[in-house]
Amino acid sequence: VKERPADFVVRVATLDDTHALGALIEASVRALSAGYLTGEQIEGELRYVISPDTQLIADGTYYVAEAPDGGLAAAGGWSRRRALHGGDAFKQAHPDANDLLDPATQPARIRAMFTHPGFVRRGLARRIFETARDAAAAEGYRSLILTATMPGVPLYQSLGFTLVRRYDDPLPDGTRVPVAEMTMEIRS
Numbered sequence: 001v002k003e004r005p006a007d008f009v010v011r012v013a014t015l016d017d018t019h020a021l022g023a024l025i026e027a028s029v030r031a032l033s034a035g036y037l038t039g040e041q042i043e044g045e046l047r048y049v050i051s052p053d054t055q056l057i058a059d060g061t062y063y064v065a066e067a068p069d070g071g072l073a074a075a076g077g078w079s080r081r082r083a084l085h086g087g088d089a090f091k092q093a094h095p096d097a098n099d100l101l102d103p104a105t106q107p108a109r110i111r112a113m114f115t116h117p118g119f120v121r122r123g124l125a126r127r128i129f130e131t132a133r134d135a136a137a138a139e140g141y142r143s144l145i146l147t148a149t150m151p152g153v154p155l156y157q158s159l160g161f162t163l164v165r166r167y168d169d170p171l172p173d174g175t176r177v178p179v180a181e182m183t184m185e186i187r188s
């Protein structure tokens with residue numbers, strides 16, 4: 001029996017979720033990036049860039065969708081800090097990553113959206129995005145920005161984001177990963 005959207009609960013993530021989030025992220029990226037990225041790019045992203053960002057969790061700006069059995073079905077959030085992407089390990093190399101933004105002049109970040117491969121296309125990423133967008137708007141932000149890897153682009157286009165530019169993110173091992181910078185105004 002396929003769960004209905006109402007069977008999934010979206011709640012704020014806590015640091016107790018960190019381990020399960022790591023597993024969710026790896027399963028999501030490995031299964032859902034095929035066809036968009038090479039195996040080398042996928043493993044490079046997981047090794048150097050993508051992992052839980054515990055600053056977002058501590059800030060209370062990261063959300064999870066819980067399946068009826070209590071497992072994590074999806075995750076994502078927003079940030080009032082400078083970094084556009086990257087988990088804890090990646091951000092250690094970027095000392096300004098946690099600098100706070102000015103809501104009046106700078107866009108809030110949409111960050112780290114991942115759905116478990118068993119729960120895609122049920123609107124979970126959209127629900128988490130809408131929760132994040134509304135929280136950013138309530139804090140005074142007027143626009144959103146993100147950098148997406150290729151598997152995320154169809155979602156963000158569907159949510160109303162506009163492509164600003166595409167570029168290749170060079171990883172420490174020399175692998176290059178294409179990313180898209182996208183933005184959106186928050187209408188209030």
Ligand SMILES: CC(C)(COP(=O)(O)OP(=O)(O)OC[C@H]1O[C@@H](n2cnc3c(N)ncnc32)[C@H](O)[C@@H]1OP(=O)(O)O)[C@@H](O)C(=O)NCCC(=O)NCCS
Nearest residue numbers: 032114115120121122123125126148149151152154155158
């Ligand atoms: C991108 C991702 C988070 C989408 O999660 P999801 O929960 O399946 O997304 P939703 O069900 O909320 O999709 C909302 C809409 O986005 C669009 N969309 C989402 N995934 C899509 C896909 N693979 N292909 C085309 N359109 C897609 C559709 O318009 C969809 O609405 P529809 O299902 O009614 O057609 C998920 O595919 C994922 O985790 N990918 C791997 C990790 C990743 O790349 N994350 C982004 C990092 S920047």
